[in-house]
Amino acid sequence: xxxxxxxxxxxxxxxxxxxxxxxxxxxxxxxDGPCQDLIGAAFALKAVAGRAGASxxxxxxxxxxxxxxxxxTRTRAxxxxxxxxxxxxxxxxxxxxxxxxxxxxxxxxxxxVNEEGSWDDVVSAELFRIAEEAxxxxxxxxxxxxxxxxxxxTHEALELSIADNGCGFTFTPHMPRALGLEMMHLCxxxxxxxxxxxxxxxxxxxxxxxxxxxxxxxxxx
Numbered sequence: 107x108x109x110x111x112x113x114x115x116x117x118x119x120x121x122x123x124x125x126x127x128x129x130x131x132x133x134x135x136x137x138d139g140p141c142q143d144l145i146g147a148a149f150a151l152k153a154v155a156g157r158a159g160a161s162x163x164x165x166x167x168x169x170x171x172x173x174x175x176x177x178x179t180r181t182r183a184x185x186x187x188x189x190x191x192x193x194x195x196x197x198x199x200x201x202x203x204x205x206x207x208x209x210x211x212x213x214x215x216x217x218x219v220n221e222e223g224s225w226d227d228v229v230s231a232e233l234f235r236i237a238e239e240a241x242x243x244x245x246x247x248x249x250x251x252x253x254x255x256x257x258x259x260t261h262e263a264l265e266l267s268i269a270d271n272g273c274g275f276t277f278t279p280h281m282p283r284a285l286g287l288e289m290m291h292l293c294x295x296x297x298x299x300x301x302x303x304x305x306x307x308x309x310x311x312x313x314x315x316x317x318x319x320x321x322x323x324x325x326x327x
Contacts, residue, residue: 126231133188141181148174197221198230202237202255209245209253213270218256225264229317232293233257233266236301239286240268240313248272248311262319269312274305290315299325 151171158164186204199219206215225233237255244253250272258265278284287303290313294301299317318325 126228129188129231133185136181136185136188141178141185144174144178144181148178198223198225198234198257201230201234205234205238205241206253206255209241213244213248213250214252215241216252216254218254220257220259223257223259223264224319225259225317229264229297232297233264233315233317236266236290236293236313236315237268239290243286244268244270244272244311247275250310260319263325264317264319266315266317267312269310271310274307274309274311276307277303277305 148171151167151174155164155167155171158167199217199221202217202219203215206217209215241253241255244250248270250270253268253270256267258267275281277287291301294315294317297317299315301316302314303311304314305311316325
């Protein structure tokens with residue numbers, strides 16, 4: 107029985123490592139390929155627009171340049187989302203601070219992470235994805251003014267918490283964010299962890315993810 111459990115845990119970790127490696131590869135390809143091509147096209151059109159003066163053609167070229175710059179921004183965001191730690195030297199705290207820049211004005215983020223933590227890049231990537239979904243939900247739905255992301259490490263476990271002081275919600279299976287919440291649970295389960303969501307209407311939302319430091323048994327609250 108223990109052997110079967112070890113095999114399942116090894117298999118889950120192996121799958122996560124493969125997924126992380128493939129995401130990094132695709133993210134780098136997007137950054138080095140299409141993103142650079144779009145930037146080159148925008149520069150080329152800018153040169154042509156400069157020669158066109160104040161004509162109607164110049165206005166159309168400038169609109170095309172604007173659309174290309176939007177495409178560059180979106181491609182960069184996609185690349186970063188696939189490989190969030192690459193731009194920050196595997197520093198999870200820095201990546202989380204960068205993530206919080208997507209929050210609308212009026213929400214003040216706080217990030218507390220010990221960069222000397224003992225977790226590896228696979229764990230960092232999964233914690234980032236959980237935090238990314240939570241931050242997106244806070245920005246879109248919560249009407250919060252504060253968001254706190256904290257990672258605490260003990261001898262037995264690693265705990266990520268994301269809390270806001272927003273409007274909270276009542277969970278239903280068909281709500282718009284249900285798929286994202288399920289994704290967070292799957293990220294935690296893939297590392298033998300567990301995830302808990304505490305929320306109520308007008309009482310904010312707190313998400314806790316606990317991962318075991320030793321993988322001989324799953325984490326629990």
